[in-house]
Amino acid sequence: MTASATVTHRVRSRHERIALLGRLLAVPGAADREVGLSPAEAVAALAELLEQDPSPSRIWLTLAVLTSALPPSADVVAWRRRVRLDGAEALLALRPARRMRRRPVSVLEGGVVVDVHHTARTDLETGIQRVVVNVMRRWTAADRPMTIVGWLPGDEGFELLGERWDHAQAASRTTSGTRPVVVPWRSTYLLPELAVEADRLDRLQSLAQYSGSATAVVGYDCVPLTVPETAGGGMRGAFARNLAAVAWFDRVATISEAAAVEYRGWARMVEAAGIEGPQISAVVLADESVPSDASSVSIRDLVRDGHPLVLCVGSHEPRKNHLAVLHAAELVWRDGVDFDLLFVGGNAWNSARFLERLGELQRSGRPVRSLRRVDDATLAALYRRAAFSVFPSVNEGYGLPIVESLALGTPVITSAFGSMREIATSGSVLVDPRDDRSIADAIAGLLRDEPRRAALADEAGSRAVRSWEAYADELWSFMVHGGHGRTGPQSNSGVS
Structure with missing residues (x-):
């Protein structure tokens, strides 16, 4: 029986075998301890799987679990070429950066990953952050099955923050080198805030292209495109890079019909580049009043x-x-x-x-x-x-x-x-x-x-009021299930 056949009894698909073997190789001694394989046998098993079909998704997953980071698209393409030319051994020699070696790699399959990197770490109250805070509070109160993540130093990948908003906030404001690195695989990735960092966006584009995950983002506006003279010079370029990544996403939930018109115009341009582009739908924000408990100021x-x-x-x-x-x-x-x-x-x-x-x-x-x-x-x-x-x-x-x-x-x-x-x-x-x-x-x-x-x-x-609960429910329905008013159980396997 070959080394790869030994692993076949324990997992259902080749992708699952890649994830398992990659995790084993990332942790010294784990292969022998968990499945009875020596490191050399684990390398041989994974090399065999990759060389049979070095698809971009398999390369992406292998890179993610070996390096404890989400690989950018350029790395996936480059390593796919090299595996085809020279075999998989060079790829399998990769290891996490020194600062990552203490962190376990956790592949999340079939769950919902919510990225709130900026909002969890700040006390600022911009419009975007107010939306994110209100949504996360309601999703937590409704026991939505989600894994909340932030970004590792250098914007290289996700770190686990928790499954509730209050826990995620507390975790994000403490320094820890031991929180797991989360790799979404055939899951659902949600981005309710605005990402503008180049490295973060490169890796999100790759996740959307190759991880097999459904991806959804909240679309706030296209101001840096429609009235660029009112946006900072850096924001214009950063927002263009944001749209380059979002072009590969599955869904954009805009906060108004007017914002949907802007995003649909952009999506028509994306089609000219041969990219299908995301589904765009308006999920209109709440319009209830701010809380009015006793004021701290007269x-x-x-x-x-x-x-x-x-x-x-x-x-x-x-x-x-x-x-x-x-x-x-x-x-x-x-x-x-x-x-x-x-x-x-x-x-x-x-x-x-x-x-x-x-x-x-x-x-x-x-x-x-x-x-x-x-x-x-x-x-x-x-x-x-x-x-x-x-x-x-x-x-x-x-x-x-x-x-x-x-x-x-x-x-x-x-x-x-x-x-x-x-x-x-x-x-x-x-x-x-x-x-x-x-x-x-x-x-x-x-x-x-x-x-x-x-x-x-x-x-x-006399206006009818739309609550934050209603907005959060509809947003979850669209971003996770792909339609308004559609509800049902959502599988979440937890962080493995």
Whole structure:
């Protein structure tokens, strides 16, 4: 009986034999201990399997388990050629990098792998991260069968973080060289956040091409393509590389119909390169209000009593159009209308001009302030205190501040196109974000017309609310099962 035949009794397929033998070779002494093979016999068995059919998927899996990393597509292609020319022995001599040798390699077959590398490690609250946190909390509460992963140092592969969101957060913020390296194989890989690192994207593209896994990503927007002048120079190239990887994915769940239109336009370009491209479907975000428990800050310390408050929520990157809000507000103040203007949101790329103009207005005595960050309860209290909010962005995949404001019965001034027009169906005033006078007229009009504000507030309060639970359920259904409203048991073999 040959060495490979000895292993055949223990596993069902050649791919499974490759995974098993690769793991055995990656751990000194394991081959003899687990299946009665010497290292030389294990090498011979795996070489025989690879030389019979050195398919890209088999090369990918062998590289992953031998090196404790997800191989990029270029490595898979190069090693496939070499195996065909020279045999499999050179490939089987590979070993993990020295820093990886203490980590076990765990092949996950038939499960769901959720990649939350950035969100698990940070306290930032960008729109994307707020979506990810809300989804992961709901998936955990619903006992969704998932293996949560982050990325190893150098973006070489996945490390296991846990099966619950709270456990994953705790694990991601501690340093450990012993957490298992996870290799998804014929599983389902989900990416609910935005990946822009070149090495990470190269390896994700290869996973989508060769691992036999279904792959799905949340599509937030195509802003670096549609309005590239509003994105940082590095982001334009990074986002193009993101799309190059996502072209090989199976599904993109966009957060609005407007974002779906953008992604479908991109997908038609991908087809011209001979790539089938992913299925694209809108899974529209939740629009419920932010939590409103007791605030840790008294809003009386933030705004003047007896004066209307105009609230603007979001980061200060150029796309959010906050310079236009400042200019529009100054026009209204000069017309003799007295009100407070409050920005809530962190600084972002190219926010220096906004901060400079904000300082000028403050020094001239205008009642305008900017808060970098507040907790959810304080934000909810500010929405309720505001006469209305303003969100005249140049482009958005969705616009969470719009629905947060409306869900609390506060009218919104927002842009008259794209996702913002899509979600601001009631309780809103639509403006041209590229016309400062249009924004100023809308602000002045609402400040002077209290009955209209009240009518818009009633419209906002009567809106049907879509919960985060509903969004998370539909997102899981589409990303894991490929269809809306489709539910059923999902196999998860656990990390082996």
